[in-house]
Amino acid sequence: MTRGSSPTAPAGGPDTAPAPPAGAMVSVRRGSVASAVAVLVLTQLMFVVDTSIVHVALPDIRRELGFSSAGLSWVVTAYALAFGGLILLSGKVGSMIGPRRALVLGVAVFVIASVAGGLAGSAGTLVAARTLQGAGAALAAPSVLVLLMGITAPGPQRSRAMAMFVLAVGAGAALGLLAGGVLTQTLGWRWVMFVNAPIGVPVLLGAVRNLPETERRRTSPDVGGAAASILAMVALVFAFTSAADRGWTSPPVLAAFAVAVLSLVLLVVCERRHPHPVMPLAFLSRMRSAGPLLSMLVVPAGQVGFLFFTTLLTQQVLGFTPVRTGLALVPFTLGLIATNQLTPRLLPRLGERVIGSAGLSGLVLGIAWMALVAADAGPDTSIVTVLLPSVLLGAGAGATFAPVTAVIMNQAPAEHIAAAAALNQGLQQLGGAMGLAVLTSVLAATGGLDRGLGTTLLATAAFPLAGLVLFGVWARPVPAPDTTRA
Known part of the structure; x- marks a missing residue:
């Protein structure tokens, strides 16, 4: 929705979408819009939580399954490679x-892999299960946004649904850290994997019952583009996740970057020739689309960096337990929820560009404030000094992701909406890996945890600052979405 969008809800009320016109995405209605949105939001939350819940359990996983120091990182990297690739x-x-079929199949694979990971008796089995988890999440994740756009009417209904989606994205990482700490200390590390089953099974049942059937697009398969895109994303994620441990100039990292560059060149060549490309270049070539998309690369880098280095600050400098560390991040979630509720009401009046720029400014200020706290932190540091910047950062996140995502999805033509959703989520995954690799190198270069944490957090603020420039300068108001696409 943009400033030019109609602020009037559909005649049927907030939970009833108008009958779809001929040619619309939805062909068979199932359940209410509210129920369908709840299923989609829970699906997204499950995937986002899984990206962080395992981090707190890594020490216990290493002890029980006998991982080496280098091998332990593959518990995280395997998921990221499969998802990003x-x-x-x-x-x-x-x-x-x-999209509905892809979501159901992807969630089923994700749940089965989660149970297999919880039952793993060896390091190799767990890494294989994490790889399969990432593949299942990748199959389902783009369909969440596609269905969310398809089942909601433009205006307040879609804004509220998008706000719930953003809440799942923004709060999921912090919730994962908290849940990971509680489960690891109470039930054991295996439950950071098992917990996806009691969430995923209701998601599957809800998807079958409430999500609409959709029309399938009959297109010729883009084999060359598919292979090039997989190779490029895998190479980029591997390069960034390995750079912190191996060094930016190590042969494997340089080779991965070289493969990524060559794959991207091949992808462009393939997509220019194919009538139904995996990644439509016409959508990417528009500068109005490029700014918001690139901001979705750098903003998650700042958020992931903040959560990671704040966890180091609370546990290794302030001496918090894993559970207390999770609780210290609750204000981040509360700040996000607060602005998340306000954003749908403010968007019709102010527009995406103003709200998104204000949110990005909050991210910059919140991270910079935490950098000042980290620079002077010690055993006597009050927890209040950690909580306050977390609130500001959460408030900024709550006002950022909905407008940026709305601009990306509203600008995508109907035939490219699945590609836009996939690119939106793929860039977030790549951005998180990129940010963590860059910032870990900054930490090592500035004196490590004892002396460089404040400087590293200050460098973290550069990512949302870049997002502010990309989104604030390049983003332009877009026309109200055509209701024939809903």
Whole structure:
């Protein structure tokens, strides 16, 4: 929704979408819009939580399964590689077999892999399960946004649904850290994997019952583009996740970057020639689209960096337990919820550009404030000094992701909406890996945890600052979405 969007809800009320016109995405109605949105939001929350919940359990996993120091990182990296590598292809697959089918299949794979990971008796089995988890999440994730856009009417209804989606994205990482600490200390590390089953099964049942059937797009498969996109994303994620441990100039990292560059060149060549490309270049070539998309690369880098280095600050400098560390991040979630509730009301009056720029400014200020806290932190540091910047950062996140995501999705033509959703989520995954690699190198270069934490957090603020420039300067108000696409 933009400043030019109609602020009037559909005649049927907030939970009833108008009958879809001929040619619309939705062909068969199931359940209410509210129920369908709840299923989609819970699906997204499950995937986002899983990206962080395992971090707190890593020491226990290493002791029980006998991981080496280098091998332990693959518990995280395997998931990121599978998710990041397959996300662009998954958007195409979802448009071919139908978003609802892709979501159900992806969630089923994710749940089965989670149970297998919880039962793992060896390091190799756990890494394989994490890889399969990432593949399942990648298959389902683009369909969440596609269905969210398809089942909601433009205006307040879609804004509220998008706000709930953003709440899942923004709060999921912090919730994962808290849940990971509680589960690891009470039930054991295996429950950071098992917990996806009691969440995923209701999601599957809810999807079958409430999500609409959709039209499938009959297109010729883009084999070359699919292969190039997978290779490019895998190489980029591997390069960034390995750079912190191996060094930016190590042969594996340089080789991965070289493969990524060559794959991206091949992707462009393939997409220019194919009638139904995995990644449509026409959408990417528009500068109005490029700014918001690039901001979705750098903003998650800042948020992931903040959560990671704040965890180091609370546990290794202030001496917090894993559970207390999770509780210290609750204000971040509260700040996000507060602005998340206000954003749908403010968007019709102020527009995405103003709200998004204000949110990005809050992210910059919140991280910079935490950098000042970290620079003077010690055993006597009051927890209040950690909580206050967390509130500001959460408030900024709550006002950032909904407008930026709305601009990206509203600008995408109907035939490219699945590609836009996949690219939106793929860039977030890549941005998190990129930010953590860069910032870990900054920490090592500035004196390590004892002396460089404040400087590293200050460098973290550069990422949302870049997002503010990209979104604030390049983003332009877009016309109200055509209701024939809903």
